[in-house]
Amino acid sequence: MKKSSLFCLPFIALASTPSFADWQQAETANTQYPSRLVFDRVNRQYVTTITIQNTGDSVISGPIRVMFDSTSHALLNASGEEDGIPYLTAEVESLASGESTTVTARFEVKRARLALTLSVQTFVEDQSGTGLTLDDNQIAVFYNREDGEYDGWGLHLWNGQACGNYAAPTTQSSHFSNWPDPYPADGVHPEYGAYYILSVEPGAQCYNFIVHKGNDKALGDADSRFEPEFGNQTFTFNGFPELWYTPITSRPQFLDGARAHWMDDNTMLWLTDHGEASDIALYHSHNASLDIDSAGVSLLNVGALGTATRIPMTIANAEQVHYDSNPHLNGFSGFELDISEAQAKQLLT
Template structure:
């Protein structure tokens, strides 16, 4: 039957209304826009937003995420403006502080500008997936825990009584999760037995969050293979009696590494009989080589030397002429996040000196007379009758003198500004000391990840331009924002190397000048009656995983950082949480404190 004219008009009107109320999927993707699709099985999208950074052309605050641009038959989607030269886009789907699936996610913009994300799935799909054909388990998550030599813990929620557990290992990695289970070449499967007695009391005392986990026992004949297994890609696969997949997950290793490889000897560079001996704790590494460089910038190492492994500590005895040369470690290690053996070139976490911008570690002897100001060995501390007599002034090292024209230009914003006794700042500091100030508390002065130490690259706001603006103007913020990426000002709470003074505060950021100048600063402050407190930050690092500024995690993946139940690095501190409850992270912290107290004579 032919539609009447009023009926047609009504249909057209309804179509127009719906077109405004229900945005459709983008018809054609703009080159300057990335589209992120998101699927939730429950269909509940209220409150979920998108945080974006890196290649995003807009600044997105965590508390004000991007709202969906529309909804289609897959789910909701966001449209993110991207920079013209961006190579990747970082993003997180979140609702308040709840992230889905959890870690930072990235879209490779060189391969396309559209991505699909499924709730709980770590993969970033570049073609639309079928959410209903999902795999069982997730090898990107590390939900099992290897806690002692012969025991693993598994969160057996709602599993049938006849569940069958297997430990899978692949020396070269390459495991693939399929609908039929975990497949790949070179995989060895070991049956695990449920221990009805549960996890041992000492394990639960150390890892109370594992209460309620099932204890899985490794067969006795496999125990001699444990050191080799810990260097492999690992997974726990769970099936029912009929072989149907119930779960698959990776394995966290800190518990068993602490039991088997806790070490209390020297690490880093130690001078023995006049020559350096280098030691690196890396129990899961397959091979470690020392790459020795004659200087801080040469492209190729002068030598590449194999290090010897003894119970997880890789050692190499050097020669006296190595003093002041630079080095990197080449660590071949299984990385769970990539499922492959990676060759990581990494600085020494126990480095005592560094090249500019921490690109290489330097072999130095802190007992070298050239690194000590005159009288350093006989330095006496200002008297302090009782702890309750302490009065403290907290100070940012660069702030103290960066704009003080009474300080020599080459000393401004650095350690040596505290040696210029007649500067305006030092005269004021002396007056405070005379009035009863006992301690100067310096904000972080360890090696900082987010300051460019190449001073030729610095750009700072023009003080005259700032001063010319009215007090109630918003233009000051705009001027500061223009140079925020190149301004060396930084609070310093981005730890990179814990044993080394920050290079940007030295007259020469390349090499050991920072050591001598830091000691000169401490000596000068002590001479004027002030003790020195150094702010330290051991609860997080700037980076983890395979990131360029990740040190610890590229040597022993998954050990030094505190992981969530799913095996992702926790970030409650702001950044990448460290796990000082693990023996060797605790040792690193205490060893660093000892260096600052004994070698730099820091008081607290």
Template sequence: GLSGLLTACGGGSAEVPPPPQAARVGSATAADAGFELLAGVPGAAAAPRARIAAVATPGAPATSLRVHYRRADGNHSGWQIHTWNAAQSPNWNEGWNAAGSDDFGVYYDVPLASGSGTVGFLLHNGDNKDNGGADQSYTLQAGANEIWRLQGDSTHYTSNPLLLPAPDIKTVRVHYKRFDGAYNAWGLHLWASNGMDTARLPAGVAIDIWNQPVALSAMPGYAAGNGEVVFDIPVLNPQGDVNRKALEFIIHGRPPNENDKDGRDNNIRVEYAALSVQNQVGHIWLVERDATVYTAAPDLRQVSSTDARAVWLNKTLVKWPRLAASGPVRLYHSATGQISVGLDAPVQGADGYITLDAFTGTVPTAEAQRFKYLATGAVFSVRPADIARLPALHTQQLVLVQEGENGKVQNATTAQIAGALDDLYAAAADVPDLGAVVKNSSTHFKLWAPTAQAVSVVLTQPLGNAGLTRTTTEPMARDTATGVWQLSKPGQLQGTLYRYQVQVFVRGVGLVKNLVTDPYALGLTLGGQQSVVMDLSSPQTK
């Protein structure tokens, strides 16, 4: 009961469970269970990939797959491979452990479900995923398959890339993206033995001084634009020495934040064998708070209608972490939860939208302190003409969308709403009598559920002495200033059983009607299935 109510009120992280499989939408079975799905969200989440038993084909050559994996820091502890499709799939959020290790790194002998087809896989350590979490795939060939993978490199090497001929490279070109655009607050720690050609550094650049990192703008080839800065690090050509296999350096804050290594625990290591080199230049891409060294420009766009990456700071400001944007975004809404978003596709199923502008001011001190844990990103503000619409909008499905010039989705997310509700309904803090209160020959019911579309009290009262009961459902009225739903009934309903029927949109599920107990109730039935009206001053209670 309480978890459902938290969802109804827009608080907590509880999710309403789906209705039993046997129940049809709107059927008596679903309603009796306390849950009725009025309108499901489009594109229900896919079920976890099932484990498939491998079946041998008589007379066919044995097919196997070994994946070698090397991390730049040499630390492979906890790293697993999660597989699906033509490979057997472990449980969701789990993976196969390494079968062994060698001079290259570790290797995984992937259990196959088929002797042909495509193996999907991810290399991960818990929630830390290589290649930015992008799905990887490999097409099986008959017989023994063996590939080598380098951290941050999506190339399938068919032999050990560290044994390939030394590349002809003299420059590593770094593309660095920060979502806050504060490149002047960061610099490079460089040292003479890191593979760099110090003779080609600009005059006046001092290296190997931790408290004085080299400004990014002081590096050769520095250029700013298109959401990133680019600079060159001159390196000693590995063709002159086979032991020159990699470049190492550190990006860290300038004083007083010199010990902040931008989310990385170790040095940034660039394996030359992983680079595509042209004209003696190899490119890498680095992203703020991301330890991956990308060898191709990463697609950082993320599209979801359920992940709640954004956060309302107050009723008019919303922060979208890890998004760099200077233009407006749209807040789409749907009363029945029918919004569908897809990358490079137009938004579908929305009832409408309001436009939020990029906020260029200073976030108020109280909000900045409360949400200081959020990663850097863009802040957007509701236009003054739309503020009055916010209470109604927060009872619907809301999806923040950044669109391209062609109106197609580039990024999309939902937002955590506690900051907005606290601001919109600050007056609720002064409501003293939430719950069921018996007073002056009446019983008053009050429930704070600001995101609910409708709330009713479901009363169960005895009929005479025959053990029979009567259940009635009576709608409550919403106070727009506090978000409190209320109903007053004549008579002292001491001992009456009751629940609330709440119609609310639940992220990832849809528009539901849910029966919940009262979190402010003074009494519950055995097992907590029903709330009980209790008057603490009544002789029956004492």
């Protein structure tokens, strides 16, 4: 039989993953400048040249800027400021090992010896999408609540039990393996919710945790297991047990068995929460491109929606005979599709 995929989708929102980036210290970049300033008689300014050199073994990728963390003379030609600290942007896109570049700094005329505290920063794109920078022995758990209330919600952590071990400083915390006083969040991300950064002993297949507040468990009764083979950050949603390893701001619709039943050519019974949906549709793909696997869960491939067959659906009371003949479908909502018998057969074969 030809493989195809059918997918019913209530469109509340298809959230796109925001792109995050940040300026970070370039630890292998050194700066030098002459002790004596040159006087520009035309503009009546002091001028000096600052040299930036890459003393490390790896390439420093740009953009690159020099931060004037402190200065005895006011900088007059700053490229900009961040948190009140002026900076100059270098014109090069990168610095290979041993390479150097310069920026010209202009200062106010002042009877004082020049004294500068400088640092070099590079603009680093964050591929994770969360803005977190994790070491090789760190993982991050995100916990998202619709109400945004995270006070008191923490992680119960423990070692062993068919999974790997956490490591210091996580294990040195008084919150480790302490049910009455769980491990607190390190912060709250504006898109992904509370996050917990944890140190682990690398190489394990899983790490145990429970998100809870008192005896209330956020992700269901079962213990949660972080599986690092899928990534070093996981995303969870209050009330649901799944762990997602791709940054997402809302729990995806996913293909999880017989939630929708096609009763006749124009009637479908579907167990779904559609109260806030502005549009409901059935999507069909002849090559099964709507269905992608993520950590063992069948997810919606949003990128394939544009080429899939779309059939609008409307909420409609289904005939009682469908429920009488299938009592296990009581509680399922009725939906109507405006298609012919031939179209229905084509979609199902």
